[in-house]
Amino acid sequence: MTRLQASRKIVLVVFMISTFAIGMTEYVVTGLLTQFASDLNVDISTTGLLLSVYAISVAVFGLILRMITIKLPPKPLLIGLMVVFIVSNTIAATAPNFEVLLLSRLLSALMHAPFFGLCMSIAFTISKPEKRPSAIAAVQGGLTIAVMIGVPFGSYLGGIFAWRYVFWFIVLLGVIALIGLILVTPNQKPTFTPNLREELRIFKNKNVLLVLAIIIFGFSGVFTAYTFIEPMLREFAGFGVSGITTGFFFFGLGAVIGNFASGKIHPNLLTERLISALCILATVLVVFTFLLQFSGMAPVMCFLFGAGTFGTTPILNSKIILAGTEAPSLSGTIAASTFNLANSIGATLGTIFLNADISFRLITLIAAGMIIFGMILTIVTHKVEDKSLFSLEKA
Template sequence: MALCALALGAFAIGTTEFVIMGLLPQVAGGLDVSVATAGNLISAYALGVVVGAPLLTAVATRLGRKQALLAFLVLFVLGNVATVLVPGYAGVFASRVIAGLPHGAYLGAASLVAAQLVGPARQATAVARVLMGLTIANIVGVPAGTFLGQVFGWRAAFLVVAVLGLLAAAGVAAFVPALPKPEGVGLRTEVVALGRKQVVLGLTTAVFGFAGVFAVYSYISPMLTELAGLSDGAVPVVLALFGAGMTAGSLIVGPLADRALRPTIYGSLAALAVVLVVFWFAIDAQWSAVVMTVVLGAVGFGVTAPLQVLIMQKAGKAPTLAAASNHSAFNLANAGGAWLGGIGIGAGLGYASPAIIGAVLAVVGLGIAVAAGMLDRDPSGAEPTDAEPAEPVDAAESVERVG
C-alpha cells in the first residue's frame, strides 16, 4: 500500500506534466493567446522541475522523508489549484512553475523511500513500481484529463489532478512509515555526494540517453500523420499504446536491474539506439509505425529506474539530492532532445530525422555509461560509496511503533 500511495503521487505528477499538451488549443482560447504562446506553459512546468528538484530537496534536508513527501505533495496541490483559479496568462504561467517545483523532489524522495521499504535485493523493482505511476499516467491520466478538459473546460483537468494529489498525500500519511532521517547527513553532505564522479556521470548518461527518446517523442504526432498517413483521430490511440509500452518496459526492466544493474543500463541504451534506427526505416508504413512507437515506449523508458538506483547507490549515505537531480536531468533531456530534433526538421532533413539524431544521442549516453562502468572497475579511479545495505522496513510495524 505504501508503494501504491507513492505511485499515485507519481501518477498525478505525470498527468499534470503531459495533459496540457493535448489541451493547448483550449488553453490558448481560454487565455486569449496563440497556441505557440500557450506552449510556453509546458516550458514553465519544466523550468519548475529543473529548479525545484535541487532547491526543494536542499530545503527539506532537515525533514524526515515522510514529512518531505507530504510537503512536496501539498505544494503540488497548491500549484494545480492555482492553475484552476488564476485568471490570466501570467498567473497561469507562474502556477505551472509552482506545480513543477516539487516534481523531481517528490520522485527522488519517493524512490528512496521505496528502496528503503524493500531492502537492497529488490530496490530497482520497487523504484520501477513507483515510477510506473508516470507511465500509467500516459495511458489513463492524460487521455482522461484531455477528455475532461475538452468537455468541461481545460481547467477541469487540473482540478482533477489536484484531487489526485490530495489522495496521494492521504495515502502517504496513512501507509508510508515515518522513516528516520539518516544521521550525520546535512545539506553539505548531500552537495558533496552530488559532486561525486559516478553521480555526475550517471546524471550525464540520463541527459543524453533520455534526450534520444524525446528527440522523437516531441514530434511523434506529425510523424504519424505526415509520414505514416494516420488520421489525427488515431494519434491519441497510438500515444496510449506508447504509454502501454512504457509500462511494460518498466515491469520488465526492474527485476533485470536487481540482478545486474550496469548491464541492464547498457542493454537499455543499446536497444534504444537500435530501435531509433529501425524507427527511421519503419515510420513510412502505418502498421510498422504503430509497432515501433510501442517498442520505443518500452525501451526508451527502460533506463529510468536503473539509472535512478545507480545514482542513489553512488551517492552513498546522502542520496536525496542526487536522486532528485536525476529528474532535473531527465527534464533537461526533454528540452534538449526536442530542440535537437527540431534542428533536424528545420534544416530540411524531414520529420524522420529526429530518429537518427536520437540514435546518436543514445549512443553517446551508452558511451558515457560504459566509461563510468570501466572507471568503477579501476581501483585507482573508483570512489567509495560508503553505502550501507538498507534493511527492509515493515510499513505496518513501523507505523505502529511511531503511532
C-alpha cells in the same frame, strides 16, 4: 504475506497514486494546447511555454528546494509538497489568464523533483536490497501509467467538457494522494542529520557523474524525437486523431511494461542491461520513420519506443541512488532533476533542428546518434565504475 511486506506494498501504491497525479499534470497539457490558446487568447506557439517552463523549473528549482529543506523529516515534507501540488492545480483550474496558468505550472514543477526524490529514497530504505530496483520502478510506475492512461483520459475529458475540468480532476487525485501519504508514509527516525556540504560531495563521485552524463548527453536524444511523435504519425503513417491517440496509447503501454520489467533487474546487472536497452532504443529510432509508413507497424514502433524510453529510466535512477552513498537525501532529487534537464535539452534541440528545416527522419537519426553516444558512455562506465556499490553483499 507478512505485515512488513503488506505495509511496504501499500506505501508503494500510495506513492504510485501520487506520481500518477504528478505525471498527469506534467504531460496532459500536450493534448490541451489548442484549448489553452483559444480560451486564454494566446498563440499556440506561446502555449508551448507550459511544457518548457515546467521542465526547466523541475531541473533547476526542484534541486534548490530540496537543498533548502534537506534537514526536514521526510513524511512532513512529502505532505507539504503534496499540499503545494494541490494548491498549484487549483490555481490552474481557476486561472483567469495565461500568466496565472504559467505560474501554476511553476509551482507544480517546484515540488516535482523533491517529491520523486523523497519517494524513491523512502522506497529504497523500506525495501530489501534485491527489491530496491523494483521499488524505484514502482515510484516511476505512477508516471508511466499517467503517460498511458492519464494523458489520453485528460485530453478526452478536456475535449468533452473543458480544460479546467482536467485540473479539477488532478486536484481530486492530489487530495486522495494526500490522505494516503498522511495515513501510510512511515515516520522514519533519522539515524543521522543530513549535512548539505557532505551530500554535495556526490558531484565529485565519478560513478554518479558518469550516470548523469549518460542522461544528459544520451537520454536527451529521446525527447529530441519524442517531441515530434504526433506530427510524425501524421506525416509518415497518415494517421488522424484516432490513429494518433492509438499511437500514444501504445507508447504508454510500452512505457509501463518497460518500466516494471527493468525494475526486476538484479542490481549487479544494471549497467549491462542499460547497454542493451540503449542499443535497442537507438535501433528503434533508426528505423522509426521508415516503418511508420506501414500503418500496421506504427503502433508496434510506438510501443517499442515507449518500452525503450521508460525501460532505461528505472535503471538510471537505481544506479544514481545506489552509487550516491554520500547523498542519501539528495540523490533521488538529483536524478529527477537531471532527467527533466535532459528532457528540456532534447526538446529544445529538436525544435532548433526543425526550425532549421531538418526533416523528421533526420531528426530521429540524430536522436539515435545521441543515444548511441549515451551507450558508449555506459560501456565506459561499466569499465571504470565501482561494482561493489551494486553488490547485494555491500547493500
